[in-house]
Amino acid sequence: MNQKKYFDLLAKEFGNSGEIITELINLEAILNLPKGTELYLSDIHGEYPAFDHILRTGAGNLRGKISECFGESMSELEKDKFSLLVAYPKEILKDSSFYPEKNHAWYEKTILQLIQLLTHAASKYTRSKVRKALPKNYTYIVEELLYTDISLNEKEIYYQEILSRLIDLGEAPSFIIDVSTSIQQLVVDHLHVVGDIFDRGPNADKIMDRLMSYHSLDxxxxxxxxxxxxxxxxxxxxxxxxxxxxxxxxxxxxxxxxxxxxxxxxxxxxxxxxxxxxxxxxxxxxxxxxxxxxxxxxxxxxxxxxxxxxxxxxxxxxxxxxxxxxxxxxxxxxxxxxxxxxxxxxxxxxxxxxxxxxxxxxxxxxxxxxxxxxxxxxxxxxxxxxxxxxxxxxxxxKGSMYLVYNNHLLYHGCMPLNEDGxxxxxxxxxxxxxxxxxxxxxxxxxxxxxxxxxxxxxxxxxxxxxxxxxxxxxxxxxxxxxxxxxxxxxxxxxxKEYNNSYYQLRNTEKTCRMILTHFGLENEQSKIINGHTPVKVAKGESPIKASGKLFVIDGGLSKAYQNTTGIAGYSLLNNSFGFQIVTHQPFHSIPKLLEEKRDRTYLKKVIDEKVKRTLIKETTIGASIREQCQVLIELLNYLKKKNR
Known part of the structure; x- marks a missing residue:
């Protein structure tokens, strides 16, 4: 009786069986898309400008996408400048010296490049997901530019007319700002904050406001x-x-x-x-x-x-x-x-x-x-x-003491251990x-x-x-x-404060495997992502522990720690091909970035590059989608029996 009520209520969400089948096919198709890029960040400690910079640039992922998209058609300097434009569009459009040639031709070229980059960044997402990331004021225009086939002569004229009118009406700066924000969102699909948003720095409130507006995070x-x-x-x-x-x-x-x-x-x-x-x-x-x-x-x-x-x-x-x-x-x-x-x-x-x-x-x-x-x-x-x-x-x-996500274990501090492990x-x-x-x-x-x-x-x-x-x-x-x-x-x-035995034992593969197994993670690819302790790079310490089973990604953004660590800490990227560790240098200011016309605050290192890409069906979100698919199949079967 309860199952009947459940399916009757669920059926009201769909107009007919055709809509159920359409949704089922859509969900099954999503399962076979490559997983989105995840960014892991820890120990932000109230340092808003540095934190905001990491989000705007996707911890260097934005610059990587630009290189993939434009290859040798752009010089390295042009890629650096374009990366900063996408990260800081408002500031750069106000700066007359950064792009002194801001005329009609420049706006047209820049908008075309932004659309090309947006297309590249959106390539592994469904059209509905991309639409949610598009600027509300310009959704129709962006979709027309994204999906118009300009190989047809008539369509090329239509395309050019859209661009010209946009620029002539004085909307190009706003359009560039909004599209750049959409690209930033698509460059990182999901954010993991592995602890310590507050204290030591002055702007935790700004960080929280930024997180509350972020599209997907834990x-x-x-x-x-x-x-x-x-x-x-x-x-x-x-x-x-x-x-x-x-x-x-x-x-x-x-x-x-x-x-x-x-x-x-x-x-x-x-x-x-x-x-x-x-x-x-x-x-x-x-x-x-x-x-x-x-x-x-x-x-x-x-x-x-x-x-x-x-x-x-x-x-x-x-x-x-x-x-x-x-x-x-x-x-x-x-x-x-x-x-x-x-x-x-x-x-x-x-x-x-x-x-x-x-x-x-x-x-x-x-x-x-x-x-x-x-x-x-x-x-x-x-x-x-x-x-x-x-x-x-x-x-x-949005918070928890720990999280199991995509077969990896995330926690901030430690797993308290005795000396014997x-x-x-x-x-x-x-x-x-x-x-x-x-x-x-x-x-x-x-x-x-x-x-x-x-x-x-x-x-x-x-x-x-x-x-x-x-x-x-x-x-x-x-x-x-x-x-x-x-x-x-x-x-x-x-x-002196003596560390728990965990901090020594986590360097061993045996301990990390024991912890992962304790949390039900026996996948050979499973990792532990850990924050809390600044990595003392100046003394030769590595953020990669236990033969790659554990990453320590204390963001090191707090200026109080940087004399000890020698850098501004680490973040971690995980795309469908594997993990990349990102080394951060201290962030100084936006004016300094604009003056140098390049971003020197990060260095990426590939940790494990897979031959076979990870698909959504292999992720935590994929497990949820498979459950939805199973429910829809059962709903279809129920409606067939009911209508006999």
Whole structure:
């Protein structure tokens, strides 16, 4: 009876059997098209200009398409300039020096080249998919130019008339901009963001706006994304941590402006309570918009206030969650306030940059009344920011702790392991979880907590914080986060954070195969795509691990990491022929690109080139289409029986 109701409802979506057959044939044809190009990007960290550049250029894929399309008919300089035109059409059309010959002939030639490139980029897509990518204002015109056979004399005249009228009416610049945007979309079919959109850089809000308008993507949450989701779900410790990071990296004012946060109670409290303290000076930012040096003193005070509130709130969680086994990180009660020293692991260390004036020596983890007021007002402002709500809901809708896609496994941090290579277990509410089940449990608790953002101290909310900082967390993967030591102890031996065994064992094919099998991936071509840890190229480290079974693609876009890595990180392309690793150089500015008239920010290396192209039927989307086909076949059979 239920099946009959289902098929009767489904039949109403189609006018007759002919429409069902048409849809079935269309879906089966799609299965035999080559798969689209996927771009994997990780660790964006608020660096919007560099991120936007990667999307506009398809991590260098746009330049590759231009070479394929035009071959030797264009010089290398012409290809470089044309690539920048497609990536930055508005900026280049405004720049009189880039193409000084912008007359009727130039517009006609350029539009023809754009149509030729659009045709090439669209060649492996269905006409309906291409239509969705076309500019709404010019869909009819673009389709006429795309599909008109100009080998016929009459059609050639028709074609030229379209071009001439478009240019004469002054529409050529808008047309070029819109068609260029369509090409950008077709150059990358699907985007994977493998974690860490937020923190360290000033423009995470712009990145989220860009992602929300992107045509096809998924997100695997990173540890910094979890901070923001945790704050949105009600974790006070997560909120204080993300604000402290903003103060440390000198973008707190941009954060305040972007999300309309009310930071006034925080600033007033900090001004009344703390003094200048060089240990809390914000990191210098070159070329920061609206930066005022006199604001450093104010930020030093705010930085101290947020740091001390964070340590107190974290201590409260550790004390109410003994199962987290984090008593060794309860440090405020180890301070000898009379001598300004701390006892750690049997040793006494002098403290530097001390700012403990709000710490009650009898109850060091208790917030003062003023601190409680600051935290409550900040939480209210954060959770009620309309823009932030949209961003967090999108992050929840598109995000997950891990993803299996096209026979590959994507996750941001690590798969916690013991030294012997076995999965590290964590007990949650009397049940032991590890590997896949541990990631799923963290995700389940995050989603539970986000449904009850007014509840701040429940286990689900505390587990979000633990996933940021805990030893068994797949998003952290270290022995401890030594933030306290780095602020207050000069001896750098205390700053050391020991990596989970995963980071050594992931270099072996055996470990990677074990992890893939654990997630049901036994295909010989399956890979792990991993972010989180910057690849130290300057020291000879490679992003390709375990004989090609694992890729580390920390985007390295954060300027804070680039002195260590020597580059601006990696991204990964996967088309129907295989994987390409893309090395990124630091992105400076659009004016510099236009001045040099070429893009030097990437270098591609083919990892595995297949003789046989991967078709859509072999992908995750293909599996879904096959299911649809099977349902349509069953629907046809049902209607035939019904009409007998």
């Amino acid at each position: 997100i695997q949450w990173g540890n910094h994304d979890i901070l923001w989701l945790g704050a949105y779900a009600g974790s006070k410790a997560c909120l204080m941590t993300l604000l402290r990071i903003a103060a440390r990296y000198n973008y707190l004012y941009e954060l305040e402006s972007a999300y309309s946060l009310n930071l006034r109670p925080l600033f007033l409290f900090a001004e009344d309570t703390y003094q200048e303290n060089s240990g809390f000076a914000p990191k210098a930012r070159k070329n920061a918009e609206n930066f005022q040096p006199e604001s450093d003193e104010r930020l030093e005070k705010v930085h101290q206030a947020l740091t001390m509130i964070q340590f107190k709130l974290e201590g409260q969680i550790m004390k109410r969650r003994p199962e987290f086994q984090m008593d060794d990180r309860l440090l405020l009660d180890k301070i000898h306030f009379d001598t300004n020293q701390i006892q750690l692991n049997g040793r006494i260390y002098p403290l530097i940059h001390s700012c403990f004036q709000t710490v009650d020596t009898e109850n060091p983890y208790q917030l003062s009344d003023e601190e409680n007021y600051v935290v409550d007002s900040l939480m209210h402002s954060f959770q009620h920011s309309e823009k932030l709500q949209r961003h967090m809901k999108f992050l929840l809708a 076995r999965f590290l277990e964590m007990e949650i509410e009397g049940i032991f979880y590890f590997g896949k089940s541990l990631l799923e449990q963290f995700e389940k608790k995050l989603r539970e907590s986000s449904l009850n953002p007014s509840i701040h101290d429940d286990l689900a909310t505390d587990l979000i914080w633990y996933s940021w900082i805990g030893k068994a967390s797949p998003l952290f993967g270290r022995s401890a986060m030594t933030t306290f030591e780095r602020y207050f102890i000069e001896d750098k031996t205390t700053h």
